[in-house]
Amino acid sequence: MTFTSNVDSLFLSVVIWSELGWRQFAIVNDEKLDRNVKISYDIIQRAKKNLTKENIDMPKVTIINGSPTPGSRLTAMIELADQLLQKQGFEVNHVNVGELPPEDLIHTKFESEAIVKANGLVAEADAVIIASPVYKASYTGVLKTFLDLVPQKGLAGKIILPLFIGGSLAHLLSIDYSLKPVLSALGARHILGGVYAVDAYIARTDQGGFEINEELAARLEDNIAELAEETKRRVQYAALK
Numbered sequence: 001m002t003f004t005s006n007v008d009s010l011f012l013s014v015v016i017w018s019e020l021g022w023r024q025f026a027i028v029n030d031e032k033l034d035r036n037v038k039i040s041y042d043i044i045q046r047a048k049k050n051l052t053k054e055n056i057d058m059p060k061v062t063i064i065n066g067s068p069t070p071g072s073r074l075t076a077m078i079e080l081a082d083q084l085l086q087k088q089g090f091e092v093n094h095v096n097v098g099e100l101p102p103e104d105l106i107h108t109k110f111e112s113e114a115i116v117k118a119n120g121l122v123a124e125a126d127a128v129i130i131a132s133p134v135y136k137a138s139y140t141g142v143l144k145t146f147l148d149l150v151p152q153k154g155l156a157g158k159i160i161l162p163l164f165i166g167g168s169l170a171h172l173l174s175i176d177y178s179l180k181p182v183l184s185a186l187g188a189r190h191i192l193g194g195v196y197a198v199d200a201y202i203a204r205t206d207q208g209g210f211e212i213n214e215e216l217a218a219r220l221e222d223n224i225a226e227l228a229e230e231t232k233r234r235v236q237y238a239a240l241k
């Protein structure tokens with residue numbers, strides 16, 4: 001297929017543009033292909049392939065830790081999730097709500113530097129993990145003070161994975177009845193089932209670390225794998241739109 005005239009060239013540009021969208025169009029041009037002579041549908045397909053395999057930015061996950069206690073067993077779940085995601089090629093960022101300035105949280109200071117930075121990490125994420133211990137049959141109050149500062153619809157378009165840990169199984173459904181309505185109000189529409197653990201599944205070691213039992217580790221692996229797959233699919237789809 002050969003293109004010689006300016007009309008052909010213009011037509012071709014429109015075809016590439018409509019086929020691939022702005023970003024891919026730029027990539028095709030970056031390759032300095034001579035649009036007048038040799039761009040064909042095959043090249044478009046190759047550009048698409050390159051984009052999905054190599055040119056898409058590393059997908060990002062932000063983990064919001066809603067525990068006010070630094071040494072919480074929740075840390076073990078978060079660390080495992082972080083490792084698994086990094087292995088899958090994700091950039092992982094963290095918002096530790098317990099480390100944000102209490103004044104900013106209590107007085108809902110949307111403009112504070114720390115809150116703006118934390119919200120930036122949420123905004124740029126393709127997926128968000130919301131982790132919390134169960135306090136009084138719900139997620140923690142500290143986590144709510146941060147969620148109140150997330151902009152309206154701040155979770156729209158993101159894949160969400162809840163991770164909860166409680167002293168007992170009695171509040172197994174707290175993810176559904178307490179967290180999910182809030183996530184929904186923040187615009188989240190793709191919320192994965194989530195992982196509920198109990199303290200007994202995570203032992204503290206003499207060295208100050210944690211040991212997660214096999215059953216919980218397997219559930220975490222399954223859920224992270226699902227999060228990774230869904231997120232990559234969504235990122236690739238968005239890039240090819």
Ligand SMILES: Cc1cc2nc3c(=O)[nH]c(=O)nc-3n(C[C@H](O)[C@H](O)[C@H](O)COP(=O)(O)O)c2cc1C
Nearest residue numbers: 069072073133134135136137165166167168171199
């Ligand atoms: C203030 C407070 C309230 C709690 N309320 C509940 C509860 O309602 N249901 C539950 O299963 N566990 C509850 N727990 C237990 C914690 O969810 C559980 O121990 C969690 O894993 C925190 O562990 P950590 O001590 O390693 O941070 C509560 C703990 C605290 C400190």
